[in-house]
Amino acid sequence: MTSVDEPARPNGRIRDAARTQAEILDVATQEFARAGYDGARVDEIAARTRTTKRMIYYYFGGKEQLFTAVLERAYGVIREAEQELDVEHLDPVAAIRRLAEVTFDHHEQHPDFIRLVSIENIHGAEHIAASEKLGKIGSPALDVIRRILASGQESGLFTADVDAVDLHAMISSFCFFRVANRHTFGALFGRDLVAAEQREHYRTMLGDMVIAYLTADRAAD
Amino acid sequence: MTSVDEPARPNGRIRDAARTQAEILDVATQEFARAGYDGARVDEIAARTRTTKRMIYYYFGGKEQLFTAVLERAYGVIREAEQELDVEHLDPVAAIRRLAEVTFDHHEQHPDFIRLVSIENIHGAEHIAASEKLGKIGSPALDVIRRILASGQESGLFTADVDAVDLHAMISSFCFFRVANRHTFGALFGRDLVAAEQREHYRTMLGDMVIAYLTADRAAD
Amino acid sequence: MTSVDEPARPNGRIRDAARTQAEILDVATQEFARAGYDGARVDEIAARTRTTKRMIYYYFGGKEQLFTAVLERAYGVIREAEQELDVEHLDPVAAIRRLAEVTFDHHEQHPDFIRLVSIENIHGAEHIAASEKLGKIGSPALDVIRRILASGQESGLFTADVDAVDLHAMISSFCFFRVANRHTFGALFGRDLVAAEQREHYRTMLGDMVIAYLTADRAAD
Amino acid sequence: MTSVDEPARPNGRIRDAARTQAEILDVATQEFARAGYDGARVDEIAARTRTTKRMIYYYFGGKEQLFTAVLERAYGVIREAEQELDVEHLDPVAAIRRLAEVTFDHHEQHPDFIRLVSIENIHGAEHIAASEKLGKIGSPALDVIRRILASGQESGLFTADVDAVDLHAMISSFCFFRVANRHTFGALFGRDLVAAEQREHYRTMLGDMVIAYLTADRAAD
DNA sequence: CATGAATGAGTGTTCATTCAT
DNA sequence: CATGAATGAACACTCATTCAT
Numbered sequence: 001m002t003s004v005d006e007p008a009r010p011n012g013r014i015r016d017a018a019r020t021q022a023e024i025l026d027v028a029t030q031e032f033a034r035a036g037y038d039g040a041r042v043d044e045i046a047a048r049t050r051t052t053k054r055m056i057y058y059y060f061g062g063k064e065q066l067f068t069a070v071l072e073r074a075y076g077v078i079r080e081a082e083q084e085l086d087v088e089h090l091d092p093v094a095a096i097r098r099l100a101e102v103t104f105d106h107h108e109q110h111p112d113f114i115r116l117v118s119i120e121n122i123h124g125a126e127h128i129a130a131s132e133k134l135g136k137i138g139s140p141a142l143d144v145i146r147r148i149l150a151s152g153q154e155s156g157l158f159t160a161d162v163d164a165v166d167l168h169a170m171i172s173s174f175c176f177f178r179v180a181n182r183h184t185f186g187a188l189f190g191r192d193l194v195a196a197e198q199r200e201h202y203r204t205m206l207g208d209m210v211i212a213y214l215t216a217d218r219a220a221d
Numbered sequence: 222m223t224s225v226d227e228p229a230r231p232n233g234r235i236r237d238a239a240r241t242q243a244e245i246l247d248v249a250t251q252e253f254a255r256a257g258y259d260g261a262r263v264d265e266i267a268a269r270t271r272t273t274k275r276m277i278y279y280y281f282g283g284k285e286q287l288f289t290a291v292l293e294r295a296y297g298v299i300r301e302a303e304q305e306l307d308v309e310h311l312d313p314v315a316a317i318r319r320l321a322e323v324t325f326d327h328h329e330q331h332p333d334f335i336r337l338v339s340i341e342n343i344h345g346a347e348h349i350a351a352s353e354k355l356g357k358i359g360s361p362a363l364d365v366i367r368r369i370l371a372s373g374q375e376s377g378l379f380t381a382d383v384d385a386v387d388l389h390a391m392i393s394s395f396c397f398f399r400v401a402n403r404h405t406f407g408a409l410f411g412r413d414l415v416a417a418e419q420r421e422h423y424r425t426m427l428g429d430m431v432i433a434y435l436t437a438d439r440a441a442d
Numbered sequence: 443m444t445s446v447d448e449p450a451r452p453n454g455r456i457r458d459a460a461r462t463q464a465e466i467l468d469v470a471t472q473e474f475a476r477a478g479y480d481g482a483r484v485d486e487i488a489a490r491t492r493t494t495k496r497m498i499y500y501y502f503g504g505k506e507q508l509f510t511a512v513l514e515r516a517y518g519v520i521r522e523a524e525q526e527l528d529v530e531h532l533d534p535v536a537a538i539r540r541l542a543e544v545t546f547d548h549h550e551q552h553p554d555f556i557r558l559v560s561i562e563n564i565h566g567a568e569h570i571a572a573s574e575k576l577g578k579i580g581s582p583a584l585d586v587i588r589r590i591l592a593s594g595q596e597s598g599l600f601t602a603d604v605d606a607v608d609l610h611a612m613i614s615s616f617c618f619f620r621v622a623n624r625h626t627f628g629a630l631f632g633r634d635l636v637a638a639e640q641r642e643h644y645r646t647m648l649g650d651m652v653i654a655y656l657t658a659d660r661a662a663d
Numbered sequence: 664m665t666s667v668d669e670p671a672r673p674n675g676r677i678r679d680a681a682r683t684q685a686e687i688l689d690v691a692t693q694e695f696a697r698a699g700y701d702g703a704r705v706d707e708i709a710a711r712t713r714t715t716k717r718m719i720y721y722y723f724g725g726k727e728q729l730f731t732a733v734l735e736r737a738y739g740v741i742r743e744a745e746q747e748l749d750v751e752h753l754d755p756v757a758a759i760r761r762l763a764e765v766t767f768d769h770h771e772q773h774p775d776f777i778r779l780v781s782i783e784n785i786h787g788a789e790h791i792a793a794s795e796k797l798g799k800i801g802s803p804a805l806d807v808i809r810r811i812l813a814s815g816q817e818s819g820l821f822t823a824d825v826d827a828v829d830l831h832a833m834i835s836s837f838c839f840f841r842v843a844n845r846h847t848f849g850a851l852f853g854r855d856l857v858a859a860e861q862r863e864h865y866r867t868m869l870g871d872m873v874i875a876y877l878t879a880d881r882a883a884d
Numbered sequence: 885c886a887t888g889a890a891t892g893a894g895t896g897t898t899c900a901t902t903c904a905t
Numbered sequence: 906c907a908t909g910a911a912t913g914a915a916c917a918c919t920c921a922t923t924c925a926t
Binding site: 459493494497500 | 907
């Protein structure tokens with residue numbers, strides 16, 4: 001069982017167990033993202049793994065719990081990435097644009113995660129609700145936004161009356177839609193929202209939009 | 222069987238056929254929106270109809286074609302609503318805000334449609350691609366946007382360099398995300414994006430965002 | 443309904459009915475021969491006809507009766523062909539060889555008929571048994587064989603103690619097997635029994651076999 | 664569950680699996696022979712078995728593969744019987760007559776096999792073609808025939824210019840037809856080719872025919 | 885800790901046939 | 906004489922899951 005390129009050791013099996021679980025999660029992520037919750041096949045996931053279907057039940061309990069575990073890990077990866085955000089040395093405008101761009105890039109780089117979130121929404125977020133790890137977990141990005149917003153509003157640069165959650169929703173909307181709805185949008189309007197040659201265009205557009213919204217001249221209001 | 226507001230006639234069954242098909246589409250729309258494509262059950266759709274499962278196959282051919290028919294009708298409803306847009310008597314700023322609000326309202330009022338579109342994206346928009354009715358169908362709203370944009374850009378009011386499709390994507394993103402992702406967003410951040418008491422807040426926020434983007438002072442650029 | 447290249451007449455519709463029935467029988471013959479009784483599809487037969495499925499039921503009553511009608515017509519065609527046998531001016535040996543060759547050719551030329559007979563045997567000949575037209579119908583060829591045999595036996599040329607029915611079975615066996623079992627025989631032994639370049643070989647072989655059997659020197663018996 | 668004539672053991676279930684598969688094949692053989700490929704019902708096969716329909720799919724994959732497995736086993740039985748042929752101590756004439764009789768008896772004793780072969784021919788031998796076990800499998804009988812023929816031709820006893828495959832076809836034709844077409848032949852001519860009291864008559868007739876063909880005086884040719 | 889064999893309940897689909905006119 | 910619309914019953918097949926060791 002222990003692979004040749006690593007020394008045997010007392011807890012080798014435990015490591016194998018963790019590795020097997022990780023492998024199952026990898027494959028399950030792809031399969032759920034590919035076909036949706038009901039479209040995914042436990043048989044197919046097992047077949048693409050070095051273990052057997054029985055192990056999926058042994059480690060995770062069932063299809064539902066497996067999907068929850070997939071979601072938990074996917075959200076964990078996002079959190080880790082967000083924790084590495086380092087924008088607070090910038091002025092508020094630059095910081096918010098940078099944050100938007102990082103969010104934009106992250107969505108583009110993780111289409112499977114986007115699909116999983118869409119799928120979870122189709123099912124009313126019941127797996128998140130049932131998960132101890134995911135309930136009202138918030139997001140590291142939110143704290144960053146909060147601090148940038150406070151700074152910008154204090155200085156009078158930001159005129160908009162938004163809180164961090166709303167701004168996060170605004171930024172996420174654009175990033176999420178571009179990836180999640182690219183197929184229907186492309187089929188209906190003939191425009192590929194994730195075409196590489198348009199990436200900079202949309203990245204800039206997002207930043208412009210957020211900055212314009214935050215800094216708009218509201219004297220007339 | 223013949224309803225009271227129409228005269229009885231020899232081929233009354235034809236009317237029944239249309240009505241039965243409409244009933245199947247109604248139920249199928251709900252079932253697909255509720256459970257996704259693979260989660261939906263043809264048996265369940267039939268059970269909630271006055272006809273039998275056999276008739277679904279007789280009228281539509283199969284589950285896949287039924288889903289396509291559901292999508293076609295749902296998009297048709299959107300088109301009809303968009304064709305009634307009457308904003309061109311307004312000045313460009315008011316017109317674009319009005320358009321955004323109508324889009325906003327429409328998304329809120331048709332959560333099933335939003336879910337169907339999410340589901341179709343999970344499946345790579347393959348049903349739209351296969352549909353003769355839906356391929357590159359465009360959208361009446363697009364023409365409206367095009368005209369407003371032209372007018373606003375001509376008068377110098379709109380400074381942004383966007384075309385109609387991109388602006389449509391920007392508006393749709395926010396409206397779509399708010400409804401489609403409300404479950405995960407609510408579960409994660411504890412905020413209900415579609416709570417009635419927040420509707421005006423988000424409706425205004427969308428309008429502000431779009432207007433700010435279009436009219437931002439770009440002298441510094 | 444009446445085709446343009448024939449004059450309208452009082453009983454034109456009756457003729458059309460007969461023509462429609464003949465067309466249905468043509469298509470049904472192909473379809474039953476192609477796929478077997480249970481494999482044949484009433485829908486498919488109707489689709490390849492200028493009329494509708496309903497007409498099949500109108501004219502024939504059902505799938506079972508349609509198959510019976512197909513069999514009846516197919517056997518009728520064979521009978522007609524056999525009635526044109528003209529071998530009695532030949533000497534017994536030449537006559538029997540000629541008869542064998544005609545039977546051989548007929549089987550080769552009517553593979554669909556062979557298939558129908560195989561299919562009917564799979565079903566225990568129940569349709570023939572139920573048919574008024576086909577029960578113990580015999581065969582014109584049988585009378586011919588009977589006369590040739592009598593003549594050959596009388597003259598001492600034919601030494602074998604067979605009756606016409608047995609000889610008919612012997613000849614038919616070879617002709618029928620060659621066509622009916624060509625697929626399994628070919629797949630198993632790599633030899634195509636109906637290959638054109640082997641036709642003469644097998645035709646001669648059949649004649650030789652029958653003649654040898656009938657004229658064998660039985661002194662030692 | 665464990666039968667009395669074998670010791671109980673840990674993996675007794677494996678033996679059960681083999682037994683269950685054999686039972687399914689037994690019942691499937693009967694059902695396919697009774698009703699043809701399309702006429703056979705997987706439900707019916709399952710109902711007459713101690714297991715469930717699900718197991719048929721578990722063990723065989725589907726109806727088509729089950730039919731192929733039935734064919735493979737049936738041909739296997741034939742091969743085994745043919746391998747026990749022991750005729751080479753006889754002189755060529757006696758040997759060939761013995762071989763014909765064994766073939767005759769075998770066909771009579773296995774009417775289900777005959778039906779399966781007829782059914783497979785209706786379907787163009789596609790299952791044999793798809794089977795790794797059955798493609799160009801040949802037949803042990805063929806080797807026996809080959810050796811008898813060589814011996815008989817060398818000694819001048821056999822005058823006919825046939826090879827083993829053709830002679831096999833000739834013998835099989837008669838044996839196969841007698842069983843396969845007994846229903847239509849009986850219904851049409853009123854003679855039961857497989858009636859017990861006629862068996863010797865036909866058995867002798869077959870031998871006489873083959874011997875006469877092989878040893879006919881061809882001086883006049 | 886690990887697993888190959890087995891399975892109940894249901895899944896989408898198709899069939900020959902008949903109804904109403 | 907003719908027919909488009911409708912249908913009950915059954916069809917082959919698949920699913921997530923658990924048993925026995």
